[in-house]
Amino acid sequence: MKNKTIRAATLADVGRAAGVSAMAASAVLNGAKTSSRISEATRQRILDAAARLRYRPNATARALVNRRMNTIGVAAIIGEGELNDYALEVFLGILGQAAHHDQSTTMFGLHDWGRDTSRLHQICDSRIDGLILIAPMFTREAVKTLPVHTPFVSLHANSVLPNVVNIESDEERGAFEMVRHLIGRGHRRIMHIAGDRGQVGAERRIAGYRRALAQSRIRFDDSLLLFGSYSAEIARGEVRRWLGEHRGRLLPQAIFCANDGMAIGAMEALAEAGLRVPDDVSVAGFDDTLAARMCVPQLTTMRQPLKAMGARAVEVLLDSIKRQGGADVPESENPLVFPVELVERASVASPPSLDRKVP
């Protein structure tokens, strides 16, 4: 293949072609206030020359003097080469809002928050103006070594990071309301498949689950609390295992999962056992990611406004960049908590009139 790329035209080239200085060209071409001081005639000549030469301002040169690359970074864990649905939704929210502000979005896939802190340093070398951390998990030690010349915003951070705004949603209440909803439909034997022990989001959902049970005086049964690491596969395995170990015993009437993927995993395990959703068992998810509408039956779930949260992260970050660090959000409003919302679809119904046993 031929057609080697040629050196792109510079401001100097445009100036030369128009018979003016590069500076004059700069003034009219980037619509600076100084451009008003340039006569209409030369202005036209410059515009023409730029068009003729297909002039494009060089972003890196600009960035060097403006100390602004006009791109924001996003760091998220990519496990097994898969970006999880949660992070994807957030990313899309970020992408849209960033584009709206004419900012580019650079994605960094991390494997481990602990091991990859050095990678964060590499990243913060002025190629990005600020960084959004999706669900970061840092130790107290690691937090101290974070880059300081680049503003951060985090979503669902596992622990509050000093001087960074954290955006989260009301997960405890979400779990609480979902379980209230299930109880309202008549369920009492409700299994919960949680995320990772120790991870705040997982613990908050467990807390909401237990609070709802307690409020209805339903005894917490820890044989009904499974852990699925936010993974469809693991959740499927756990449910499969549980069913295997409880043959002939009572089936849960409903399964509340801490995210949509695990709910789908649970549905797969139930289907393998010949159980129907929601006829035999109701299943509920959390997040309302694309997957919730991509399964049959569609999932009743607790919606987190992930796109909006991503978009908000961009706003906060951009603001923080503008004021060169520090954000406009008062300490008292950090974290920024978004409300959640119950989305009823087909995977939850009333429990069967006769108690079902594990087949």
Place this chain on the structure above:
Amino acid sequence: MKNKTIRAATLADVGRAAGVSAMAASAVLNGAKTSSRISEATRQRILDAAARLRYRPNATARALVNRRMNTIGVAAIIGEGELNDYALEVFLGILGQAAHHDQSTTMFGLHDWGRDTSRLHQICDSRIDGLILIAPMFTREAVKTLPVHTPFVSLHANSVLPNVVNIESDEERGAFEMVRHLIGRGHRRIMHIAGDRGQVGAERRIAGYRRALAQSRIRFDDSLLLFGSYSAEIARGEVRRWLGEHRGRLLPQAIFCANDGMAIGAMEALAEAGLRVPDDVSVAGFDDTLAARMCVPQLTTMRQPLKAMGARAVEVLLDSIKRQGGADVPESENPLVFPVELVERASVASPPSLDRKVP
């Protein structure tokens, strides 16, 4: 929130702190061949100073002189704020491979290939070294106006772009083999839900479908050819409509969809009508995206190695960047065609022994 960011240390700062020139610092800090000429003692002093000042090379300054930002761009259509599963898989393949080469990946969400060509020009302002176009659709006219100073690679381009390597998969054969597979399982009344008319990929799948039917002397029935625009929703609507219009008539034994999302849409419509997959109707997809494993029953599908294709796009692009335009792929190997592979899962079985009617 306090803690304004402070100006980051520069090479000059490091040099000053170590009592050497910025140039010496540069030599040792970026491990250039010239660094070998620097004495071990000063070398240590420089390293110490850099660590003490937490020196980080400024990427934009570097980019300005090296004419290399070390980031690649990815442009894809984002419809309704959703990146489709296909593009997501490709993107993840790109992300991984780019990281492997220490390249950043900047994502650009487009709305329309036609209207957004000007956006491509904005993008190609040296903020990226090269651009990967995911499933671009350009008119002959538009192609001529594409930026010329930035190397491109495309995946599944709708028409061959001059001087850009296009990566695709053997879609016609994929469709052919899927339909062969269905016929092998005993199906003869096979519906096809296609992508958009006129879009190459859609046409190639239709061609493969027809070739397989012809080979088995099954008459092509155009009432069994639906168009679903690669959208789960549209496919669901189309199947719903078809069922409504064919009450009491023969049901197709199998539905082959041109992507996984449409297969899921079809399954939803079938479920609504009380039909079971695969007991009453078999359903097959195309792509093998995450969704194919996220539905119940899991989808039999024709796998395109999307991650590998994305990774390959990075390799070709990086090569093209290195040689400043032009690629190492001979004309004769453009497009670069990847093989597809049948993945058997639970959504396809033998047809029911008695012909089913539309309920």
Place this chain on the structure above:
DNA sequence: CTGAAAGCGCTTACAG
């Protein structure tokens, strides 16, 4: 083995 100079492409003061 090390430094002073020039330049990447741009913008921001400062002169005229």
Place this chain on the structure above:
DNA sequence: CTGAAAGCGCTTACAG
């Protein structure tokens, strides 16, 4: 209204 100068932070020749 317009231009010459300086500088953003770095690297690449070129001198010593």
